[in-house]
Amino acid sequence: MSTPTLRLVELGPDDDAFAAWCAVWAATEQADRPGDAPRTVDDHAALGRQLVASGGSRDGTHRAALLGDDVVGALRLLYPLRDNTSVAFVDVAVYPAHRRRGIGGALVAEALRLAAAAGRTELIAEIDEPGPDTPGRLFALRHGWSCDLLETRRDLALPVDEARLAAVEADARRASGGYEVVTWRDHVPDELLDDRAVLEERMSTDAPHGDMPVEAERWDGERIREIEDLNVARGRTVLSAGALHDGRLVAFTDLHVPLATSEHARQGATLVLREHRGHRLGALVKAAVLRDLATAFPRTRLITTYNLEGNAPMVAVNAALGFEPAGQTSMWSLRPGSAPG
């Protein structure tokens, strides 16, 4: 019997083959991190619907690599529309049993073609690296990508040691006179919406981005609500804590809890406005959200976060809370035309 030829086909989040496309990701995630529950079909589909709907802050497209009727590879391209309009974010995965046969290379070639057609001149990809020399890293190096940012993954086993948390809280309270802690879930209160948008813009300029070819993002209340609604549609709840100064939101932290696999939460963004640093507000809001999590999701067993090693204040807060290193994640970029082929 002859080997079927590889076909790349476009598909959308509501197509029959989409579950098989998601299964490529699930198999990849399980191969890389057997202890982590893979993202659900609902999560991928909700993101996919945002990308194919019009009027949002980004759009994008999906391709499946098919051998006969079997989906063996998956590609997603995401195009920011409000800023970073020269960039395409690329996700590529190949079913572990079908690797080293050129399928990943064919999907990257397709990504390059699609990105160029969309007027994008830089591709950015994220690679999870549980250990050294992951297939993703070796593949990216082979294709001429450059590593722009390396972050350490840290995991915190729950429940947090009470003495540690109480010490972090007491220290933060002593240093943060004049600031008030607020918490919310999924949707920031209306009166703090504009401040939350400013904080998100600062995330894009003040958080370390290494050599990633990204520019400042443009956020407003509408874009915050779009992403909040998307998180809910993806089956996540987001627990947030913030610090107020004279009624204005000057710091926040987000913790994402996937409702289908709530035993494993993911740290989202944390930011303290530059002009309010030095008051232990990062520790204050992180401790507050941990208290909220313990009440709302007592069965959550793990929180994962990612930090640049050079980001000393954030690493120090996480170390004080008991986070332990668990591999790395890296961001890579490619300018079409610079690949060796």
Ligand SMILES: CC(C)(COP(=O)(O)OP(=O)(O)OC[C@H]1O[C@@H](n2cnc3c(N)ncnc32)[C@H](O)[C@@H]1OP(=O)(O)O)[C@@H](O)C(=O)NCCC(=O)NCCS
């Ligand atoms: C990275 C990934 C997409 C590669 O898929 P693939 O179909 O195996 O890729 P290809 O067969 O096109 O590999 C092309 C070249 O990359 C290099 N490469 C890929 N995987 C490698 C590995 N495990 N070890 C060493 N080199 C590797 C080789 O040079 C290979 O050519 P060769 O097989 O002729 O030696 C796949 O391993 C995967 O899904 N990984 C997890 C997801 C991920 O990290 N995605 C991010 C990629 S930017």
